[in-house]
Amino acid sequence: MSQDSKVLDALRTVREPRLRGSIVDLGLVKGVGGVKRGRVSVRIGSLEPTLPTRAQLTHAVTQALRDAGVADDVRVEIDELGPDEQRAVYDVMMGGTPAGARTVPFDDPGNRARVLGINSGKGGVGKSSVTVNIAIALARRGHQVAILDADVYGFSIPKMLGIEEDPISLEDIMIPPVRHGVAVISTGFFVGDEQAVIWRGPMLHKALQQFLVDVWWGDLDYLLVDMPPGTGDVALSMSQYVPRSEVYIVTTPQAAAQRVAQRTAAMAAKVNLPVRGVIENMSWFTGDDGKRYEIFGRGGGAELAERIGVPLLGQVPLVPALREGGDIGLPITVAEPDSEAAQAFVTLADAVHALGPKRIYKSALKIN
Ligand SMILES: Nc1ncnc2c1ncn2[C@@H]1O[C@H](COP(=O)(O)OP(=O)(O)O)[C@@H](O)[C@H]1O
Ligand SMILES: [Mg+2]
Structure with missing residues (x-):
């Protein structure tokens, strides 16, 4: 040679x-x-x-x-x-494909990426925090990872990851910024912080398509999608563009939150996407006395998981450092990788990885 x-x-x-x-x-x-x-x-x-x-x-x-x-x-x-x-x-x-002929790469059977939709019934339960920290934990395991921040009304991923640069445009595609090993595309890059986004169904549908098609994702192992809370247009669009995407539901231990989260499972079933697991966040707070305080009650995650027949993949404790990390753009899995909360995210990432891709069954169901 x-x-x-x-x-x-x-x-x-x-x-x-x-x-x-x-x-x-x-x-x-x-x-x-x-x-x-x-x-x-x-x-x-x-x-x-x-x-x-x-x-x-x-x-x-x-x-x-x-x-x-x-x-x-x-x-x-x-x-x-x-x-x-x-x-x-x-x-x-x-690879010679003209712009007009490009399709969603994750819809291609030869693409190995698993697309994980991170959902919640309502806002504020920690969906974005979970998305960011699981993504980093997966990247640390050596996987190729990206996040699509599809929470168009409450985008927060760039800030949580401390991303200051914009996507680079190359001809007619966008190349996402990368931080802590995770590539990110977010509505936040395209609208000002203070700008209210009022997008109706068809616009959302189109925006999501652009994020999937006109972005250079590279050869990913995992694309995590931070979904808007609740049920609706984006979920429907995701099911159409990426029929093999997986649904994960984040909830708090509260019974009320759990009931709201159930609607997300019902929506997933309606659009024929598999719910793969439940993630319980803010499960307890460990006081200076070493005792665990269950501030938001207990059992919500396990109950939801049982009701929809999927595993409870893990529980994340409530820790002030997690919120602080989100505010200053330094996620806890980076700032304090040995802490209890960071370890909980590593456990979650491993549990998601261990599930493996969902086998695809052909279905007669078509959503129009
Ligand atoms: N386990 C946790 N411990 C402490 N604070 C948390 C935890 N999970 C989320 N938070 C904080 O709660 C707020 C809402 O979380 P976020 O991830 O933005 O939720 P969502 O995306 O569901 O709206 C944020 O300020 C975040 O830092
Ligand atoms: Mg959020």
Whole structure:
């Protein structure tokens, strides 16, 4: 094998942090300087060579070449791609499919991503907090993970993750920002914070389609969808665009919350989406005295799970650090990974992973 192809082989495992695909396969390796006496230099193109992108790429490239025993002394040069180079990367990404012919990637049987709709009967039960922290826990396990913030009226994912940059546009697609290993697309990127979003059914339907089709999701293992609370238009659209998406229901231990959450299960059944599990949040608070206080009552999650015949996947305690983390954009799974609450999210992520994808049964039911 020639030295150059050894270098390319080693570099194939390196993912561009923003595009989340192989730098070799995406055509981002622009030059390789001859390997001599354990030395090599590599030139890489980037859409947006920010400082963190440079640091991540330099580290990953150096590591990959050292691990492959190609060279120890690695020089990495990162340049911004010019317009023609950008167009070429776009062509590779789209694989020749013209814009009008693109479809929802998650509807393709060859796509391995599991699409997890995180639902709740009402707002404020911790749906977004659960979405963010499970996503991070899955990413930490080495999965490729993204979040689609479909809570159009109450979008909060970018803030919770501390995302300040916008999606990059490349020709007619959007490339989501990535934080803590999780790519995110949110309505929040497209409307101002103070702007009220009044979207009717058809507009919502169209917006969701754009989020699914015109966004570069890469080859995901998991797409978590933060659904708007309650039942309605977005759930119906999701069932049409991604018929194999899975439904998870977040509830508090309160009996009343549990009854509201049941309606979500009824809606899922109506649109033929499988409910896979229940997640109970704010289950208890551990006081300074070490005692557990069940502030919102007990048993709501287990009762709901039993009623709809799915497992209760886990319980997350009420901890002030979780709220603070959400407010300052530093999720608890990142800020305090060893804490009880962070561990609860890891347990949940593992439980979701262990469920595996739902087998698909053909159904005669059609929703129009
Ligand atoms: N387990 C928890 N402990 C403490 N605060 C929590 C917990 N779960 C959620 N919160 C806080 O409660 C509020 C609502 O949570 P959020 O995730 O935004 O709910 P939803 O998306 O269902 O509206 C947020 O301020 C969040 O930080
Ligand atoms: Mg929310």
